[in-house]
Amino acid sequence: MSKKIITVTQPAIPPLDEFIPYLEKIWDNKWLTNNGPFHEQFEKELAEYLGVKYISVFSNGTLALITALQALRITGEVITTPFSFVATTHSLWWNNIKPVFVDIEDEYYNIDPKKIEAAITPRTTAIMPVHVYGNPCNVEEIQRIADIYGLRVIYDAAHAFAVKKDGHSVMNWGDLSILSFHATKVYNTIEGGAIVCQDEKTKQRIDLLKNFGFRNETTVIEPGINAKMNELQAAYGSLQLKHIDNYIAKRLELAKLYDSLLKDIPGVKFMKVAEGVEHTYPYYPVRINTSEYGMSRDDIYFKLQEYDVFGRRYFYPLISDFPTYKGLPSAGVANLPVAGEVSKEIICLPMYANLEFEDVEKICGLIKNKPWEK
Numbered sequence: 312m313s314k315k316i317i318t319v320t321q322p323a324i325p326p327l328d329e330f331i332p333y334l335e336k337i338w339d340n341k342w343l344t345n346n347g348p349f350h351e352q353f354e355k356e357l358a359e360y361l362g363v364k365y366i367s368v369f370s371n372g373t374l375a376l377i378t379a380l381q382a383l384r385i386t387g388e389v390i391t392t393p394f395s396f397v398a399t400t401h402s403l404w405w406n407n408i409k410p411v412f413v414d415i416e417d418e419y420y421n422i423d424p425k426k427i428e429a430a431i432t433p434r435t436t437a438i439m440p441v442h443v444y445g446n447p448c449n450v451e452e453i454q455r456i457a458d459i460y461g462l463r464v465i466y467d468a469a470h471a472f473a474v475k476k477d478g479h480s481v482m483n484w485g486d487l488s489i490l491s492f493h494a495t496k497v498y499n500t501i502e503g504g505a506i507v508c509q510d511e512k513t514k515q516r517i518d519l520l521k522n523f524g525f526r527n528e529t530t531v532i533e534p535g536i537n538a539k540m541n542e543l544q545a546a547y548g549s550l551q552l553k554h555i556d557n558y559i560a561k562r563l564e565l566a567k568l569y570d571s572l573l574k575d576i577p578g579v580k581f582m583k584v585a586e587g588v589e590h591t592y593p594y595y596p597v598r599i600n601t602s603e604y605g606m607s608r609d610d611i612y613f614k615l616q617e618y619d620v621f622g623r624r625y626f627y628p629l630i631s632d633f634p635t636y637k638g639l640p641s642a643g644v645a646n647l648p649v650a651g652e653v654s655k656e657i658i659c660l661p662m663y664a665n666l667e668f669e670d671v672e673k674i675c676g677l678i679k680n681k682p683w684e685k
Contacts, residue, residue, distance in 0.1 A: 317670050319623040320594075321663040322494040322501075323558045325550050333546035344541040345522075353545040360552055361473065362480040363507045365514040368545065369521060372469050372491030372504030374538035376402035379487045379506050380437075381536075382517045383463050387434035392422040393631035393642070394650045395441040399467045400630045403439070411435070412631050412641040415650045418583035420444065420596075420657075423649070424452040428460075430641065437463040442471040442481060444594045444659075445497075446584060450476070450484040465489065468507075472498045473559060475589040482507040492548065497562065497593045498555050500548035503540055558664040562592040565666055569595050572675035578604025579678065580656075594625065598656040606681075608656050614683050620674050625659045 333349070342348065350368065358366045369375040380389075380402060389403050393412040403410045413426040422440045438457055440448045448466070457464045466484065468474075469491035474481050482488040492503030508514050519526060524535030540548075573579050580598040584590055599608040606614070612622055629650055631642035644651050660674055 314619055316619045316621065317661050317666075317674065318621050319625075319659060319661050320495045321665055322499055323497075323551075323554070323664045325547075325554050329553075330547065330550055333550060334543070337542050337546060342542055344539055346539070347542040347545070349542045349545040349549060350540060353540075353549045356549055356552055357505065360555075361482055361507070362475075363482045365508045365511060367506050367508070367514055367517045367521065368500075368540040368548070369504040369506065369538045370540050370544070371502045371538075372489060372493060373398045373402065374521070374536065375489045375491075375504035375506050376467065377405050378517060378520050378536060378538055379465050379489050380406045380408065381520055382506070382508075382513065383437070383465065383486060385437045385463060385465070387436045388432060389437045389439050390422075390427055390430050390435060391439040392441050392443070392650070393629040393636075393647055394420060394443060394626050394653065395467065395630060396469070396626065397630055397633065398469075399439065399441055400636060404635065409434070410630075410636065410639065410641070412636075412639070412647060412650075414647045415443075415653065416449075417649050417653070419446055419449075419585070420582060420653060421446060421448040422453075424449050424456060427453070427456050431460055431462075435460070435462060437465055439465045439467060441467040441469075442474065444582060444596055445470040445472075445474050445591055446582060447471065447474060447476045447481045447588055450481065454484065469493075469496070469504075470593045471591075472496060472593070473555065473589075473591050476585075477587040478589075483509075487513075492544075497558060497591050498551060500540070500544045500551065503544050503548065559591050561664045561666075562662065563590075565662060565668070565671055566590070566592045566595060568668060568671050569660065569675065572672065573597065573678065576604070576679050578602070592662060594659045595662040596625070596657050596659045598653065599658060600656065608658050611678065612658055615674070615677060617683065618673075618677055620661065620677065622661065623659045624654075624657065627654045627657070629654050 464485035466488040468488040488507040492500040521538040578600040
């Protein structure tokens with residue numbers, strides 16, 4: 312009998328027999344891409360589910376980020392966080408925009424609004440914060456700063472599907488919010504992404520840009536890109552919406568179990584979640600304080616693997632430590648001390664809808680009892 316390996320994540324996949332009727336419709340109408348009927352249906356259903364007015368779906372989240380910057384004609388410098396997946400900053404680089412890193416909050420792990428104003432220069436045109444691990448940024452304070460300096464706000468909300476703050480979708484903050492529907496996310500369309508915007512005119516521009524800039528059969532009004540979601544992804548996404556509430560409910564139960572089993576272990580620190588936030592727990596991050604716990608984050612990361620438990624040091628290294636970006640004036644430990652410390656202490660423990668409760672009990676038992684020391 313093969314041993315059970317507990318991975319850090321696992322995609323939520325709907326029953327195959329439920330997907331077959333969707334495939335049969337696609338085979339019957341022979342419409343595979345270019346704004347087919349499932350694409351149109353999916354956008355409407357998705358906007359309604361998320362509680363947003365306008366949404367445009369994409370083939371993946373990275374192309375959505377790149378297109379979002381084009382849609383708002385962002386240039387010059389953009390203030391962002393070093394504590395994210397590289398696609399956040401890569402999207403700036405691909406648009407010939409200079410990333411300016413600022414430090415993060417010690418408890419929430421999001422960009423620190425108190426550090427933003429000092430980073431603004433005459434070349435600054437926008438702020439690109441990230442709702443890290445689905446934890447909403449201090450959206451009110453970020454918007455206040457943006458309004459004072461006339462800056463755009465584009466949220467990388469790749470982790471924040473269905474997250475609400477004070478009863479409202481976090482997607483409704485900022486000029487644009489970008490989602491990822493990658494296989495590892497709470498909600499997936501295998502690959503995929505979306506841009507949420509606040510008005511119809513912006514959606515029209517986004518839809519043009521993701522389809523080469525075509526206005527009609529013979530008119531291309533500007534250089535666009537091919538970032539359209541195909542019909543199979545859209546159909547799959549529509550089916551996933553029928554199951555997403557169950558996926559999220561299971562994640563919440565798993566998070567509560569983790570909380571209860573890890574809360575009294577010295578040196579294990581939780582991410583703080585603000586009041587009024589309805590979380591979906593795309594990840595379950597904890598920080599390991601070496602002196603209090605008796606082992607470093609890296610030590611426990613590798614020890615857990617010996618017991619077939621695979622967490623992830625997410626996000627490590629910082630984006631600002633990668634060769635492409637470490638030469639920027641805003642990079643470096645002196646400028647980003649909190650991000651540097653968090654990056655060295657954080658580990659995301661396994662979290663996905665199909666994770667068994669006994670798996671969480673095993674993981675927490677290993678962290679608490681340290682059997683490798685016996």
